[in-house]
Amino acid sequence: MELIIGNKNYSSWSLRGWLMLKAFDIPFTETRLALFEADFYSSLANYSPAGKVPVLIDNGITVWDSLAICEYVSETHLGNKGWPADAAERALARAISCEMHSGFFGLRHELPMNCRAKRAVTLTEAALKDVQRIDTIWTELLQKNSAQGPWLFGEFSIADVMFAPVALRFDTYNSEVSNHSRAYVKTVLAHPAVQAWVADAKQESETIEEEEVGLPL
Numbered sequence: 001m002e003l004i005i006g007n008k009n010y011s012s013w014s015l016r017g018w019l020m021l022k023a024f025d026i027p028f029t030e031t032r033l034a035l036f037e038a039d040f041y042s043s044l045a046n047y048s049p050a051g052k053v054p055v056l057i058d059n060g061i062t063v064w065d066s067l068a069i070c071e072y073v074s075e076t077h078l079g080n081k082g083w084p085a086d087a088a089e090r091a092l093a094r095a096i097s098c099e100m101h102s103g104f105f106g107l108r109h110e111l112p113m114n115c116r117a118k119r120a121v122t123l124t125e126a127a128l129k130d131v132q133r134i135d136t137i138w139t140e141l142l143q144k145n146s147a148q149g150p151w152l153f154g155e156f157s158i159a160d161v162m163f164a165p166v167a168l169r170f171d172t173y174n175s176e177v178s179n180h181s182r183a184y185v186k187t188v189l190a191h192p193a194v195q196a197w198v199a200d201a202k203q204e205s206e207t208i209e210e211e212e213v214g215l216p217l
Contacts, residue, residue, distance in 0.1 A: 001028040003069075004047050004055040006035040008201035010211050012113040012165035015197060016066035017054030020073050020161050022193040024082070034206050067101045070158045082158045093152070093159040096137055100162045104130040111169045112211040115201035119173050119214035134166055135177040142180045150187045164188050168198070174217065 003021060005014035021028045033043050033053065041051055048055040048064045056063045056072065063072045074082025083090045106126030123131070141152040148154025152163070167188035170177060177185075188194055 001026070001056060001058045002031060003028050004031045004033060004044070004053055004057075006033060006053040007204055007206055007208070008032070008197055009115045009204050009206075010035060010113055010208055011053060012108075012168075013052070013066045014054045015113075015165050015168075016161050017056060017069045018197065019164055019193055020066075020070045020082070020158065022196070023156060023161070023191065024073070024078060026073065026077050035208060037206070067097060067158075067162065070097075070161055074158060084153045084155075084157055089153055093157055096141075096152075097159050097162040099137075100134075100166070104134065104166075106130045107134070107166070107169070110213070111173050111175070112213060113165050113169055114172050114211055115168060115198045116204075117172055117212070117214075118217040120217050121173055121214035131170075131175055131177065134163070135181050138163070138184050139178045139180040142184055150184070152184075156191075160188070164191075164194060168194075173214065 001021070003017055005011060005018055008014070018030065031047075033040055035053075044051055044053065044055075047057065048062060050064045052064060054064070054066060054069060056069045058072075058076070061072075063069050070082060074080050084093050106124060106128075107130035110121060110123055110127040138152065142150075145152065145154040149156075151157065152159045167185045169175070170181070170185050171189060189198075
């Protein structure tokens with residue numbers, strides 16, 4: 001398999017596709033395209049008509065969109081073990097993953113992913129509402145499933161893949177969240193795959209000015 005991604009420092013969607021493969025030990029090669037460079041879109045057009053990263057290519061099958069990639073990998077390479085085994089838990093995991101996939105625009109705009117930075121920002125009401133909603137989701141799931149493991153549904157799942165970039169954001173901006181959520185951020189940051197991603201991100205030289213918001217802590 002080949003995964004086409006953007007900058008590791010900034011591309012939260014790329015992280016999701018990459019982490020799905022890396023965390024579940026699925027062999028793949030990665031092709032990195034620097035976001036918004038002169039040839040970014042022309043190069044990306046060779047892989048997908050959508051014009052966005054990540055893109056997964058597997059035996060002639062092309063899958064774009066992070067959540068679609070997660071679903072495809074779970075179905076074809078993991079026997080659907082990317083989701084919780086229990087039907088009710090699986091439905092809930094899908095619901096919160098889709099909520100992350102399609103919402104939280106205030107958080108995305110005001111807390112852009114930046115693995116290299118430690119920043120302070122003043123959030124609008126919309127972004128604060130997003131942070132509080134995510135904090136509530138995490139806290140409720142972690143309290144309920146703590147006996148099964150440290151992840152949102154006990155064991156690592158697609159839900160954790162979808163929220164991993166948020167954990168990185170909360171670390172970058174030192175977001176005020178519950179103790180349960182702070183512990184979860186530490187769990188995400190301690191994952192070997194996430195550590196490898198962040199290490200690579202810190203070696204990148206490109207800078208996207210609109211992603212460098214806030215004041216250094």
